[in-house]
Amino acid sequence: MLGWRLQMADGVDIPISFNPGSNSVVADLQEMPPTVHSASWVAPPSYLGDKVSSYGGYLTYQAKSFGLPSDMVLLEKQPDVQLTGQHMSLIYEEPYNPRPDRLHHGRVQLVEGNFRRAGSRTPVSRRELLTVLSRLDGLRVRGLRFTETQRLSLGDVGLEEASDAGSGRLAHHVELCACPPHYTGDSCQGCSPGYYRDNKDLYTGRCVPCHCNGHSNRCQDGSGICINCQHNTAGEHCERCKEGHYRDAVHGSCRVCPCPHTNSFATGCVGNGENVRCSCKPGYTGTQCERCAPGYFGNPQKFGGSCQPCNCNSNGQLGSCDPLTGDCINQEPKDSGPAEECDDCDSCVMTLLDDLATMGEELRLVKSQLQGLSASAGALEQMRHMETQAKDLRNQLLNYRSTISNHGSKMDGLEKELSNLNRDFETLQEKAQINSRKAQTLYNNVDQTTQSAKELDTKINNVIRNVQILLKQISGTDGEGNNVPSGDFSRELAEAERMMRELRNRNFGKHLREAEAENREAQLLLNRIRSWLETHQVENNGLVKSIRDSLNEYEAKLSDLRAALQEAAAQAKQATGLNQENERALGAIKRQVKEINSLQSDFTKYLTTADASLLQTDNVLQLMEKSQKEYEKLAANLNDARQELNDKVREVSRSASKASLVVEAEKHAQSLQELAKQLEEIKRNASGDELVRCAVDAATAYENILNAIKVAEDAANKASSAAESAHQTVIKENLPRKAKTLSSDSSKLLKEAKTTQKKLQQEISPALKNLQQTLKTVTVQKELIDTNLTTVRDDLRGIKRGDIDDMISSAKSMVRKANDITSEVLDGLNPIQTDVERIKDTYGSTQSEDFNKALTSADNSVKKLTNRLPDLLSKIESINQKLLPLGNISDNVDRIRELIQQARDAANKVAVPMRFNGKSGVEVRLPNDLEDLKGYTSLSLFLQRPDSRENGGTENMFVMYLGNKDASQDYIGMAVVDGQLTCVYNLGEREAELQVDQTLTESETQEAVMDRVKFQRIYQFARLNYTKGATSSKSETPQFHDMDSGNSNTLLNLDPENVVFYVGGYPSDFKLPSRLRFPPYKGCIELDDLNENVLSLYNFKKTFNLNTTEVEPCRRRKEESDKNYFEGTGYARVPTQPNAPIPTFGQTIQTTVDRGLLFFAENQDRFISLDIEDGNIVVRYKLNSEPPKEKGIREIINNGKDHSILIKIGKAQKLMRINVNSQNIKIEGEIFDFSTYYLGGIPIAIRERFNITTPAFRGCMKNLKKTSGVVRLNDTVGVTKKCAEDWKLVRSASFSRGGQLSFTNLDFPMPSHFQASFGFQTFQPSGILLNHQTRTSSLQVTLEDGHIELSTRDSSSPIFKSPQTYMDGLLHYVSVISDNSGLRLLIDDGPLRNNQRLQGFANSLQSLRLGGSHFEGCISNVFIQRLSQSPEVLDLASKSTKRDVSLGDCSLNKPPFLMLLKGSTRFNKAKTFNINQLLQDTPVAFPRSTKVQYDVQACPPPPGAQARHRALQFGDSPTSHLLFKLPQELLNPRFAVDMQTTSSRGLVFYSGTRSSFMALYLSKGRLVFTLGAEGKKLRLKSKEKCSDGRWHTVAFGQDGKKGRLVVDGLRAREGSLPGNSTISIRGSVYLGSPPSAKPKSLPQNSFVGCLKNFQLDLKPLDTPSASFGVSPCLGGPLEKGIYFSQEGGHIILANSVLLGPEFKLVFSIRPRSLTGILIHIGSQPGKHLCVYMEAGKVTASVDSEAGETLTSVTPKQSLCDGQWHSVAVTINQHVLHLELDTDNSYTAGRLTFPPASTQEPLHLGGVPANLKMMKLPVWKSFFGCLKNIQVNHIPVPVTEAVEVEGSVSLNGCPDH
Secondary structure (H helix, E strand, O other): OOOOEEEEOOOOEEOEEEEOOOOEEEEEOOOOOOOOOOEEEEOOHHHOEOOHHHOOOEEEEEEEEEOOOOOOOEOOOOOOEEEEEOOEEEEEOOOOOOOOOOEEEEEEEOOHHHOEEOOOOOEOOHHHHHHHHHOEOEEEEEOOOEOOOOEEEEEEEEEOOOOOOOOOOOOOOOOOOOOOOOEEOOOOOEEOOOEEEEOOOOOOOEEEEOOOOOOOOOEOOOOOOEOOOOOOEEOOOOOEEOOOEEOOOOOOOOEEOOOEOOOEOEEEEEEEOOEEEEEEOOOEEOOOOOEEOOOEEEOOOOOOOOEEEOOOOOOOOOOOEOOOOOOEOOOOOOOOOOOOOOOOHHHHHHHHHHHHHHHHHHHHHHHHHHOOOOOOHHHHHHHHHHHHHHHHHHHHHHHHHHHHHHHHHHHHHHHHHHHHHHHOHHHHHHHHHHHHHHHHHHHHHHHHHHHHHHHHHHHHHHHHHHHHHHHHHHHOOOOOOOOOOOOOOHHHHHHHHHHHHHHHHOOOHHHHHHHHHHHHHHHHHHHHHHHHHHHHHHHHHHHHHHHHHHHHHHHHHHHHHHHHHHHHHHHHHHHHHHHHHHHHHHHHHHHHHHHHHHHHHHHHHHHHHHHHHHHHHHHHHHOHHHHHHHHHHHHHHHHHHHHHHHHHHHHHHHHOOOOEHHHHHHHHHHHHHHHHHHHHHHHHHHOOOOOHHHHHHHHHHHHHHHHHHHHHHHHHHHHHHHHHHHHHHHHHHOHHHHHHHHHHHHHHHHHHHHHOHHHHHHHHHHHHHHHHHHHHHHHHHHHHHHHHHHHHHHHHHOOEOOOHHHHHHHHHHHHHHHHHHHHHHHHHHHHHHHHHHHHHHHHHHOOHHHHHHHHHHHHHHHHHHHHHHHHHHHHHHHHHHHHHHHOOHHHHHHHHHHHHHHHHHHHHOOOOOEEEEOOOEEEEOOOOOOHHHHHEEEEEEEEEEEOHHHHOOOOOEEEEEEEEOOOOOOEEEEEEEOOEEEEEEEOOOOEEEEEEEEEOOEEOOOOEOOEEEEEEEEOOEEEEEEEOOOOOOOOOOOEEEEEEOOOOOOOOOOOOOOEEEEEOOOOOOOOOOHHHOOOOOEEEEEEEEEOOEEOOOOOEEEEEOOOOOOOOOOOEOOOOOOOEEEEEEEEEEEEOOOOOOOOEEEEEEEEOOOOEEEEEEEEOOEEEEEEEEOOEEEEEEEOOOOOOEEEEEOOOOOOOOOEEEEEEEEOOOOEEEEEEOOEEEEEEOOOOOOOEEEEOOOOHHHHHHOOOOOOEOEEEEEEEEEOOEEOOOOEEEEEEOOOOOOOOOOOEEEEEEEEEEEEOOOOOOOOOOEEEEEEEEEOOOOEEEEEEEOOOOEEEEEEEOOEEEEEEOOOOOOOEEOOOOOOOOOOEEEEEEEEOOEEEEEEOOEEEEEOOOOOOOOOOOOEEEEOOOOOOEEEEEEEEOOOOOOOOOOOOOOOEEEEEEEEOOOOOOOOOHHHHOOOOOOOOOOOOOOHHHHOOOOOOOOOOOOOOOOOOOEOOOOOOOOOOOOOEEEOOOOOOEEEEEOOOOOOOOEEEEEEEEOOOEEEEEEEEOOOEEEEEEEEOOEEEEEEEEOOEEEEEEOOOOOOOOOEEEEEEEEEOOEEEEEEOOOEEEEEEOOOOOOOOOOOEEEEEOOOOOOOOOOOOOEOOEEEEEEEEOOEEOOOOOEEEOOEEOOOOOEEOOEEEEEEEEEEEEEEEEOOOOOEEEEEEEEEOEOOEEEEEEEEEOOEEEEEEEEOOEEEEEEEEOOEEEEEEEOOOOOOOOOOOEEEEEEEEOOEEEEEEOOEEEEEEOOOOOOOOOOOEEEEEOOOOHHHOOOOOOOOOEOOEEEEEEEEOOEEOOHHHOOEEEEEEEOOOEEOO
């Protein structure tokens, strides 16, 4: 087991230890990060290589995961064994999972049936497995299998191999092959020596010869690189000699470089014949590296010798030393002269010459001594050695000369550098230092020369000693007896004489003179350098002084600046303190303002009550006597009613026998909290692993708490409804404003009333007495009624709880009677209100006398009110005290709803089969969204029958029913008939039925084996997926069954009030449909999911003959999973340690939605939110008092794959790091503490507090980690402990305005049947819903003013138009069906019929586009019938392209006017108008209808197109604008527009005059809405900047003096004009900047940016009266050209073209539509030229005096290819010639033109409205790009355009 390693997924090794006792390796994982979920054991090389002989054998191992089994959760499935080799990876997965903390014995046979390819998981062939085994590069065994694993161990790993000497069983799987030449191995998997495997041709390659030039017989497979090159060679193919060797390695062998001998001190050498030049290693020099370089010492010529670096400097650098001994030579420069210790260069040369002369004398002496002597072999050797040393001396002299020459060149370089230094004074000091260093180098070189001379002297002395030794040997005087042998010395003597002559002939005088000259020049240069340095030293000293003075001055200034900064810091600190005090004062003021506002609100209520009493007082006084009689009559009626009620109470009391209703209700109310706690406990138990007991407890608790929660929910709903009704009443009646007005009026009346109080006092005394008498009577009657009520209450306390339904019905009837009485009272008050209004009108027109009477009545009322005020205030106080508990009713309602949802989630999490006994059943609670079930229904469940011993032979049983209580209407049902499952569904006409041909599985109940049934319906089509034995370890292959209802209806219409979902059984009074009328079910049933939402039988409304606390549930095998499914409706609340030093949170997500909230933490007003926006990760955070910020990562994570997210918070570092896969986000700042965080969403209260709009997350989460370890989700809402099968399916999409979702290549349609169906929701009146196209036909479904219209390419007008409108925000379904019976349009199953059929839909691929134009809303459940696929819902996330579309959710926003017009009483009475009708008398640039037109010749949008639909660019000109004419009588207009800009200033909107105006403009990036009238102004500024380059929806308007600004529907600002000023707005409205008449206080130039969706009172304004400097708003890069948008437009170039008999027009086009005018020349009939496109055909038409002549070209390929196409039109000799690219067309005729040489205007892209009188074949404007216009070979400058009308951009064309 030695060599095995444990490795994580990122390749990091985990430390392990070897246990010899158990022969295993052990790894401790307790310190491993919690985010690691994968670790594998990696085999050592002994298990790798050629393992073909292991084929058919077994790989065995023993593994164990140590830890606490209760904490260990099985991780997701991963390969258990992985083999890697030959660029392939094969995996093996064990069928059964190991158990935690138990020893696992792994055993896998190496045969192809056990392995799959990694990635694709396709089966592996025998050839592939043998290929991998032939060169096994890697063997991995899975290590980490559970969370919370503390240690891992692996032992006894064995890999069987077959061999001839083996003692085991026969290896039948191992083959022995007779291999062809060049191959070897049992399976011929290897190559013979001298060959390698080439992988270029065959799958496993072939063996080809190695190319190693005969120096190796091994090379690498695949590359052919040679291995272990012999004969001193190297290289990939042994083609060169290795270092230190030479000769040709390709044609021979390599020899060691003789540098100097066999000791090769060279990196290489070059041979030239017998001479070899060496490239020496560092430290060696010489032609053969025979000596040490300067700075080194040693004797490389000696055997074993080498050169070592000198170490003569204390800093470790190389220095000068003796070349043989290494003794250091003192080189420290001295300041003394040459006369002291050092000799100058001249003396060195003289010493050298003296030594040479002495050596010459000695050599002559040697010659004389050698004369007459005979040479022996030893003497000859000595002479050769002397010759060698002489050659060395010569070489050293040559080197010395070369060195001197180099020094001369260096001196020249120094002179040049000195001259350059004089020209560049700024670098003077630096270059002086360089010259100083070079001078030092010169000194060193001279010293080296001296050293060389000394070395030469030493060598000459050695020669002399050798000669002396030789002489002694010759003379025989050598004491050692080494005498020169006798013999013939003539030849040796002649050679010696020749050498002596050569030495005498050598003259060193020339070298001496050169050396002296160079020495003198060097000395002169050195003197010049010294004098130059001295000269400039003085100058430098002056500069240093001046610089020092400047520095001192700067230092003084810095000191002053530091003092100023300190003073500023002190002031800033003081300002900060003042700011803090101001903030505290501001907070106190705000609190006071809030209190004042609250008091004002209360006072307003009091005034409202007082005003109401004041207005009614007159009538009350006048009608008091009549009212008294009515009161007496009413009292008599009440007495009768009391008697009748007492009788009923006594009657009920006699029939009751149980506890009091009130007492029971109080007990329920008191136990609600206890039951909620019990529910929390049960919910936590339900999320654990205890199956049966948790299910029983949850069902029991749920049944007990159901009624109590129902009562609380009803009460909360009633309270909410009452609050909403009151709120709506306040808004509708505008009570605050009325109260304010009445308060003012009452003050005036009170003032006037006081003046007449004394006069009127006598007149009101009788009335007061009568009133007091009446009040006494009423008081007596009140006391009598109180007594009666007390009696009734006592009687109610005596009621026993019996027939509660009857009592509730009786109470409801009494409530209805009370409502009727209230209505009667209100009807009686209506005349009073009428009289009050009449009196008010009368008072307004009467004379002073009548008004005095009114004042008398008013005074009477005031006195009465004064007397009653104390009682009134006390009663109001008591009412407020009673209403105080309701102040928090909204929070209570939210909490109750949250508890209800948690209860239902807890019940849904009980994924346990329920056992039915043949008499029992349950009614399951359905989701709230029944509208989604109309078009699409997906129901999954599990079924099991007990075996025949338990079953008793029952073959026919009821399974389930989902539908209305009236079974004759729509429903879905299942039953078991003859032991086989039957599915039936009815959509309103007739039933569709399908029976499965497999018998339902029978098994024991204790270990139930269940079949899985999945029913999916999309409109009238359905599919049944049946898997037999799905819960067993070996389930059968699923079977699919398709069916068609054959109905004309397509929707499952379920009534929310009457819908039921019965499973297993049904009530006795319920009548089943005939096809389901069977006895209740006997066996086990488990619900799985309904429309991707997990559903459980334990989430029931009621049960039938079933006690869930006594009946034990069924047991079945389940796969463990660590995944959690977030349904997109709730959240998970997770506690954490608030004071951890480095909090860490990890999770792995899978999702397909565009938006969702992943992680949220908050503390007070600070928060951190990790969201998905448009498929990318975005972090929004607020860490301090600054506004929230955000950061993001551009990486798509909504592709349904795993994405790892890790959040680390370093509090000490004030840094938070968020890792998303391999990318990260860093957030710096003080990170707050939090003890709880949320996953997948947040509660409603937190969402409203922080204004969070991101929807809840929908998808899967796993690998949840936090600082303390694994996260267990116990506190959840809308979270399930598994991911549904279809969770990745995206059926809905939310469209922003102009958003589109496109699909291409949707397969072929059915030849005889076509159907397209979808659901939609919107508040917008117009827009494209669906556009379906094939190559030859198309259809489109649109909304026009709320009506649904169906159009086709062949229809000139809509085929169908719905009579009703559908812009109410509700879900509506649309189906277009064409079959043999004709064409039908179904809207919510309401048909519109037509006998015609859609043509041309067969034999061409379909394409689909959803959304477009002004549509804004949701589209869901899309279905397109396709030829090769069974009917199924369209997955909107698959193979789609989108723009401004959010997938997976439906965010239906109401228009911003609902906020803008809040509080306006005139909104509901607003006058509607037709903007087209109002503009019909105005000169219009665009006379076309504003409806969505169906462009039958439109090109498909190119990929990457970024044009913003219907958005216009402003700011190209300072006064660019659009002008709209509005009616004069339109009061209080309210506008809305979408804006995108990066500009910080500019005018956006203007209307009015200088004295009275309304404007919207940008100031410092913020939007400012201003109203001006009579010198008074109101300015409202947005809180946030809008110049961020994003789209913002801005709504603004006025209501009298009041103005309101709303940005993005949330950030609202409002205010009123001061004084009594009123605004008078003219009927002209400008977007952008008008040319004149603007107040000076406004920006004079237009803003730079884009606008779209301009609206007035919710109606779009698409048709301006005038346009200037406005062009389409384009995105992406632009190229040269003119862009004409789809909205239409044209350019006019006046008097620019002369149309005559010789004429040529050339231009280029890139169309986006195949119909439209390209260029038109002329403005009069009989003299014009028009070039246009019609259905893709290009035509040139000339109208002259002789009539019209035209010619056309139809291109071979469509012009919608995104390429530029050239067009040329030529008139020559009465012939009209048209050329399109390479296609030509001619037409000859009489083309005559008048002789007048007048120039005609040139129109590009279209013609103005006044040219419509001319007979032109095409009127549609061109849509696309146009450039390079030339007339008669002269370019036409479009910048000189006289007029640019419509949406045209001269700045360029989009580059796509």
